[in-house]
Amino acid sequence: MFTVGQLVQPDTVEEAYRILTEKKDAAVLGGCAFLRMGSRAIGTAIDLSHLNLEGITEHADSFEIGAMTTFRMLETDSVLNTFFDGLLAEAVKPIIGVQFRHAVTVGATVFSKYGFSDLITALQALDTEVELAHGGRMALEAFLNRPYEKDVLTRLWIRKDGRRAAYQSFRNSASDFPILTTAVSLLAGQGRIVVGARPLKAAIAVQASQELGRMDLNSQRMDEIAALAAGEMTFGANMRGSAEYRRELCKVLVKRAVTEVAACK
Ligand SMILES: Cc1cc2nc3c(=O)[nH]c(=O)nc-3n(C[C@H](O)[C@H](O)[C@H](O)COP(=O)(O)OP(=O)(O)OC[C@H]3O[C@@H](n4cnc5c(N)ncnc54)[C@H](O)[C@@H]3O)c2cc1C
Structure with missing residues (x-):
């Protein structure tokens, strides 16, 4: 303790x-x-609780999410979850249990850049920006690639661009850390495929994302895109699974998420 x-x-x-x-x-x-x-x-x-950083605010073109917003708030927000096919709720729902999700916060999670994070994987599939007390506002991707620097994460901003999205993760058992996480989104010919818990931090499968945006999707094309994603990502091993296992899992999870997004079209 x-x-x-x-x-x-x-x-x-x-x-x-x-x-x-x-x-x-x-x-x-x-x-x-x-x-x-x-x-x-x-x-x-x-303690940031006097800074009015708890909660989700809808603006004309974005959602503003305070750093002290809990996972349970993300999961149960009726407006947020009408966007992105409920992606954020789907991502956090498998984490431990309701009481736990009432406590853990968005700001701590994103600032800590956990490799296993379900939430970061999902946020990367959206047009997400991070706001820091000192560092200012920047794309999530840029924040994740920056070296560590002391700062306070204050808010996330997610653009309401109407993209379709789907989330898939796999665990050895309920309430365990994920062995692999994937999030897929599609908007007007722009695809994004994110793979996390590799166990390295989540990253975009660039080539597979480009193919997803370009193609008319059928079952064979989805298999090809999933194989491309698995081929271009780097995987590692830990006590939950080997790199080879994760690569095979990646094909399955990406195909499932792409199938869901295609069905939404
Ligand atoms: C047992 C256990 C199981 C978990 N399983 C999963 C899982 O399956 N999937 C998953 O995605 N996540 C999982 N998590 C992680 C969890 O979802 C949260 O991401 C994590 O607990 C951090 O949130 P917190 O609010 O508890 O942070 P805290 O413990 O309060 O803080 C964590 C770190 O962030 C810093 N910090 C806090 N707030 C800010 C801020 N606003 N700006 C800058 N720095 C800040 C703190 O100083 C600290 O260094 C698990 C965590 C635990 C403890």
């Missing part, structure tokens, strides 16, 4: 960032589920 010297509740994002960077042993608190797994000694714990 982690320990905390003092708890602060800043009234502005600027103050939260200042404390984080000025105090060497400071850390931001999300839902604390992951922090609880370790034994970190946090000198100053920064």
Whole structure:
């Protein structure tokens, strides 16, 4: 279990960032589920709950999602889930259980860039931007590829572009970490196929995505696209599965997700 010297509740994002960077042993608190797994000694714990960063707001062309929004909020938001074929709800639903999803937060998850993350895989299939207290606003892809730097993730922005999307993941058993995650989206000839938990962090299968956007889809074409995705991605091994197993799984999950997206067309 982690320990905390003092708890602060800043009234502005600027103050939260200042404390984080000025105090060497400071850390931001999300839902604390992951922090609880370790034994970190946090000198100053920064609680963001006075910053109005909890919740999902619909704008004319985007959704704004505060860093303190929980997975359960994503899962149950009736407006958000009328978009993208309920992709975000589908991605978080298999994670542990309802009580757990009431605690864990979007900001902590995306900032931590977990390789196994169901949510990051799904967000990458959408037009998602990350907003940071210091780093400003940038595409999720750019954020994921940046080296680590102390900052506070404040919001996500997802463009409401009407894309179709589907999510697939595979676990050894319910409530375990995923062995592989995939998200597929399609909008006006632009396809995106994302593969995560490889166990490396989620990435876009670039060639397969291009083929998905270009082609009239039938069963044979879907098999070819799935094989292309499995061929171009790098996979690794961990206690949950070998690289070879993940590559075979990738073909199956990508085909299933592409089939769902094609059926939505
Ligand atoms: C037992 C267990 C099983 C899990 N299984 C899965 C799974 O199957 N699939 C899956 O996708 N995920 C899984 N997760 C991860 C989970 O979904 C969350 O991503 C994770 O717990 C982090 O969220 P949190 O709110 O608990 O973060 P916390 O534990 O509060 O924080 C995690 C880290 O993020 C930092 N942080 C928090 N908020 C911010 C912020 N706004 N800006 C910058 N830094 C911040 C903290 O300082 C800390 O370093 C699992 C986690 C646990 C503990």
